């Protein structure tokens with residue numbers, strides 16, 4: 001198989017990475033994954049190991065000799081490995097900065113040497129506290145104080161973006177940056193602070209759905225399959241390098257409405273309980289009221305638009321969480 005047809009996914013045993021791996025395998029590509037299983041799970045990709053076109057390396061992306069070998073073999077790198085989730089970021093601030101910045105530095109330095117095409121996953125967090133919605137890629141960023149750990153994630157990701165764009169400018173490294181907004185779907189775990197699987201688990205267990213703050217903060221949730229299509233299209237287009245693209249849904253919902261919708265869709269008799277942010281994350285936590293992407297740029301570039309509604313997303317998560325809670329296997333929406 002050609003080097004171009006061989007893809008490396010860092011963080012490929014994680015939530016988004018494991019869906020990306022399946023879709024790329026289904027399209028006939030060879031896929032190598034490197035993941036240290038810090039927040040990812042072996043079970044997310046265990047079934048793929050029977051496929052001769054799939055290889056899993058359980059290791060860290062800062063292992064330079066291994067990364068050299070992998071990046072020499074692969075034409076394209078989807079760089080997803082990262083510290084992820086509000087809870088983890090608040091509890092492990094040093095590891096958050098180290099993983100994000102050092103990992104991306106290794107990927108970009110080696111990509112320059114071996115001329116890989118690279119996609120870097122950044123985040124809507126880089127917009128910070130900006131109240132100007134929808135967020136456009138060229139907007140100013142409004143970050144909070146460095147005394148507040150939450151902003152370390154956004155700043156480390158922004159530094160990744162600067163480094164990627166610098167490699168494009170100085171070396172014409174073919175790198176594209178995506179700013180992911182809230183992405184949800186099967187295999188996302190609740191323990192790192194992800195709201196949809198947490199609410200679904202609470203509803204299915206008949207527990208209170210615990211909403212942080214007043215619940216009027218809103219978000220837009222995009223199905224992971226839509227996100228995966230966006231990532232692949234941006235790389236395959238070949239003319240999106242040197243640019244940044246928002247990827248997310250524009251369907252806005254408040255967290256309180258989300259909780260109510262999940263209670264209704266699961267037929268649960270759970271109650272909704274509000275708690276202050278300080279109780280959930282300790283002092284020094286700040287949150288944004290609204291976060292809506294402008295997706296004009298990606299629509300124009302590759303004609304991408306989300307296809308799943310909020311109700312369909314919840315149905316998919318409910319089916320998976322039900323199956324997991326009863327000890328069953330996770331069903332995939334993509335076959336190969």
Ligand SMILES: NC(=O)c1ccc[n+]([C@@H]2O[C@H](COP(=O)([O-])OP(=O)(O)OC[C@H]3O[C@@H](n4cnc5c(N)ncnc54)[C@H](O)[C@@H]3O)[C@@H](O)[C@H]2O)c1
Nearest residue numbers: 011014015016035036037038039040060061081082180183
């Ligand atoms: N899910 C979202 O809503 C969302 C939103 C914005 C940005 N993102 C970005 O998308 C990417 C994927 O996120 P996800 O939701 O799939 O999270 P995830 O935690 O499921 O995936 C991240 C993966 O990276 C792995 N990893 C962490 N450090 C590593 C290291 N040093 N070496 C090798 N592997 C390592 C983890 O084990 C995990 O499998 C991340 O870069 C994240 O910042 C996700």
